[in-house]
Amino acid sequence: MSSPESNSAREAELAPAKGTVTHRAIEAIKSMITGGQLTSGQRLPTERDLAVRLGISRSSMREAIRALTVLGILESRHGSGVYVTNLEAVDLLDTFGVVAEISPTSRLLEFLEVRRILESSAAALAAARIDEDQLADLRTRLEAMNGTDDPEEFLAADMAFHRTVTQAAGNEALAAIVEGLSSRTFRARVRRGHQEVGAFVQSREEHRRIYDALAARDPEAARSAAAAHVGAVVEWLRGQLD
Numbered sequence: 001m002s003s004p005e006s007n008s009a010r011e012a013e014l015a016p017a018k019g020t021v022t023h024r025a026i027e028a029i030k031s032m033i034t035g036g037q038l039t040s041g042q043r044l045p046t047e048r049d050l051a052v053r054l055g056i057s058r059s060s061m062r063e064a065i066r067a068l069t070v071l072g073i074l075e076s077r078h079g080s081g082v083y084v085t086n087l088e089a090v091d092l093l094d095t096f097g098v099v100a101e102i103s104p105t106s107r108l109l110e111f112l113e114v115r116r117i118l119e120s121s122a123a124a125l126a127a128a129r130i131d132e133d134q135l136a137d138l139r140t141r142l143e144a145m146n147g148t149d150d151p152e153e154f155l156a157a158d159m160a161f162h163r164t165v166t167q168a169a170g171n172e173a174l175a176a177i178v179e180g181l182s183s184r185t186f187r188a189r190v191r192r193g194h195q196e197v198g199a200f201v202q203s204r205e206e207h208r209r210i211y212d213a214l215a216a217r218d219p220e221a222a223r224s225a226a227a228a229h230v231g232a233v234v235e236w237l238r239g240q241l242d
Contacts, residue, residue, distance in 0.1 A: 021060045029073075030068075047065065065082055089173040108237065115178065119230055121223065122175070123210060123219075123226035124226075126214055128217065128219055129170045130217075134167070137164050138165070141157045141160050158187075163179065168214075210225040
């Protein structure tokens with residue numbers, strides 16, 4: 001069995017920077033998951049065993065496990081060990097929303113443009129798949145938006161409306177990405193400024209058009225209505241940058 005000292009020496013030969021070795025460990029664990037050697041919910045071999053198997057030091061293996069835990073791929077259970085998570089899209093893409101939340105205004109525009117593309121596609125899919133309960137939920141959200149001028153209440157109903165649409169699309173990965181782009185902090189930052197030009201009335205009408213297209217089971221109308229809705233915010237923000 002290799003000693004920690006020999007593992008460290010081997011690392012020095014293989015990579016000039018410790019981060020490179022840690023990256024190798026990350027990729028190795030990911031390959032074990034994609035290759036079926038580790039499955040969802042399975043406990044990882046001990047940190048020591050993994051380090052020996054991959055020929056790296058335990059400190060580098062520890063860093064790799066920590067990084068994969070932050071990404072939602074692994075989870076540490078106190079007193080039990082480290083396990084592969086359920087690998088749900090919403091958990092794996094959680095860090096994506098954090099990036100959107102803390103990005104500067106110029107980058108927000110890029111995220112909004114991505115959201116416009118994805119959310120319009122989600123609306124088109126939802127038009128073909130939405131059920132009556134989901135349509136009823138959308139009507140409830142519309143009524144909430146129509147019945148308030150409070151920014152917080154409006155935003156809550158707005159986000160719930162879009163969450164139902166993306167869920168109705170029936171694609172968990174797509175829903176998780178759009179959710180990340182539509183996080184409360186991200187949308188609140190944009191909405192605060194957008195409200196200065198009296199966007200409530202316009203936003204209510206845009207949501208109604210999305211609902212009407214979904215109720216009519218018209219994918220292209222839903223795609224167009226959703227794209228126009230996000231596009232209005234994109235154009236406002238672009239004007240602020242200009």
